[in-house]
Amino acid sequence: MKCFVTGGTGFLGSHLVRQLTHDGHEVHVLRRAVSRTDLLSDVDDRVTYVHGDLFDGEALRKGMQDVDAVFHAAAYVGFNGKRSHGALYRINVEGTRHMVNVALELCIPRFVHISSISALGRSVTPEDCKDEQAAWSDTGIFTGYAHSKYLAEMEVQRAVAEGLSAVMVNPSLIMGPGRSGENTTQLVEQIRARRLPFYPPGSTNVVDVEDVVSGTLAALEHGKTGQRYILGGHNISWKALMETLADAFGVQPPRRSVSPHVLMTLATISEAVGWLFRFQPLITRESARISTSMSCFDNTRAREELGFAPRPFEATARRIAAALS
Numbered sequence: 001m002k003c004f005v006t007g008g009t010g011f012l013g014s015h016l017v018r019q020l021t022h023d024g025h026e027v028h029v030l031r032r033a034v035s036r037t038d039l040l041s042d043v044d045d046r047v048t049y050v051h052g053d054l055f056d057g058e059a060l061r062k063g064m065q066d067v068d069a070v071f072h073a074a075a076y077v078g079f080n081g082k083r084s085h086g087a088l089y090r091i092n093v094e095g096t097r098h099m100v101n102v103a104l105e106l107c108i109p110r111f112v113h114i115s116s117i118s119a120l121g122r123s124v125t126p127e128d129c130k131d132e133q134a135a136w137s138d139t140g141i142f143t144g145y146a147h148s149k150y151l152a153e154m155e156v157q158r159a160v161a162e163g164l165s166a167v168m169v170n171p172s173l174i175m176g177p178g179r180s181g182e183n184t185t186q187l188v189e190q191i192r193a194r195r196l197p198f199y200p201p202g203s204t205n206v207v208d209v210e211d212v213v214s215g216t217l218a219a220l221e222h223g224k225t226g227q228r229y230i231l232g233g234h235n236i237s238w239k240a241l242m243e244t245l246a247d248a249f250g251v252q253p254p255r256r257s258v259s260p261h262v263l264m265t266l267a268t269i270s271e272a273v274g275w276l277f278r279f280q281p282l283i284t285r286e287s288a289r290i291s292t293s294m295s296c297f298d299n300t301r302a303r304e305e306l307g308f309a310p311r312p313f314e315a316t317a318r319r320i321a322a323a324l325s
Contacts, residue, residue, distance in 0.1 A: 002026040004063040006054065006099065007073030008047075011178045011185075012114065012171070014039035015209050016071060016216060021046045028063050030054075030074065039179060054095035060102045069110040069220055072099050075152075077145055085144040092148035093155065100159035100166070111166035112220050113156045117205060117232055117297050118146035119170060122290070129235075129296035132170075132228050143286040153228065160226040167223035169216050172232035172297060175316055176209030177323035188320055191242055192249045198258040200238045200291035207233035208316040211308070218306035229302040233310035238291060241313070248317035260292040 003020060007013035008029035020027045021043045031037070031049040040047060052059020054074060064070055076084075076091040096113070103111050120134040136150045156166050178185040190196050215231040223229060236244075239257070246253035258266075267288035302308035 001068045002028070002066065003069045003071060004028045004030070004050070004067045005071045005073060006030045007075060007114070009035040009037050009039060010073070011039070011176075011183045012174055012209055012212060013071075013073040015176070016073060016213050017047060018043050019213050019217065028067070030059065030063055036179075054091065054098055057098070057102065060098065061106065064102055064106050064108055067108065069112065070099070070103055070108050071112045071114065071216065071220075072096065073114040075114075075116075075149070085148075088144045088148040089151070092145070093151045096152040097155045100155055100164060103166075104159055104162055104164050109165060110220060111156075111159075111164055112216060112223075113153070113166055113168045114216060115153055115168045115170045115228065116146070116149045117170045117172045117230060117295075118143065119149040119153050120230075120297070121146070121150075122293055123296050127296075129298050130230075131298040132230060132301050143290060157226065165225050167219045167225060168228035169212075169219050169223075169302075170228055170230045170232075171212045171215075172205035172207045172230070174209050174212055175206055175313075175320065177320055178209075188245060188324070191245045191253070192251060192321075192324065194251055196242065196254045198256045199242050199254045200263060200288075201257050201260065202290070202292045203235060203237040203294050203296070204241065204291075205232040205235050205295060205297045206241060206313055206316075207231060208311055208313075208319070211310045215302060215306055215308045218308065222306055224305070227301075229306060229308070230297050230299045231302055231308060231310075232297040232299045233316075234313050235296050236313060244313055244317045245320070248314075248321040260288075263288045263292060 003025055005013060005017055008017045017027055017029060017040060028048045028050055031051055032053045050059055050063040076087055120130045121136050123130060153168060156168055160166050175184045212231050219229055243253040267283045267285045270283050
């Protein structure tokens, strides 16, 4: 199979590219001028790079020419609160629009859009467990990233209505070995170094990066056109998540919970200092609001239709600790 991958030099994308090359597929990866390729160093000689970005029509057409499948993993998460919103909507929404338009133009046989559970909206109560039928609603508990991923899905659905054979996957909080200081590796490193004095009172859903890759490839083969599949592993409190990671490293976990009010105050200060001195804030008001909410996601459809079987989080934590030791 010949395939084209966006976001292939990033955390999830690099794991996906590595699996595709190991499976013997021909892999073409969209690479921006500023993209590092260190995460693909072991398969670099088996990857063909297409230089450009999501707004470079010529590069997209070159990358998608005569391919059997496209994996759209490129996205911007945004770490600076509302100051990131412009880039979020441009990259995640407009970038996806460009991708599906070229895919339609070239009659791509199969398109896999890697979305996020955030596109489903957030649970209002612990009993409000979201599945793929969840309709977006403005509960006030969401980020600009979440809204941009929801709108990106609308672009994919529009393309499906125009004839594109596309499927969407919605990973939860992805964990696994990654680049130092980035993504969830930053959280892992802070726990290992015992730099987190407290844990937020909310909960999240966590999944191993390798399970996301296997679920994504299963969606390529077995996913129904126009459907989305939650690739979430386990609903877990932040307290339990941090304790599990700390146990894997043999260190003491954060012992104190922080109240939503205190966390929001710290986030406000962090954003203000970050804006003043032009650096990424440690926490934003958006991320503080999310980390104090109770989230629940149901992966039944992915289990039944894709054979998705996420490993225990304890196994993921041990794998991360071994990779960072």
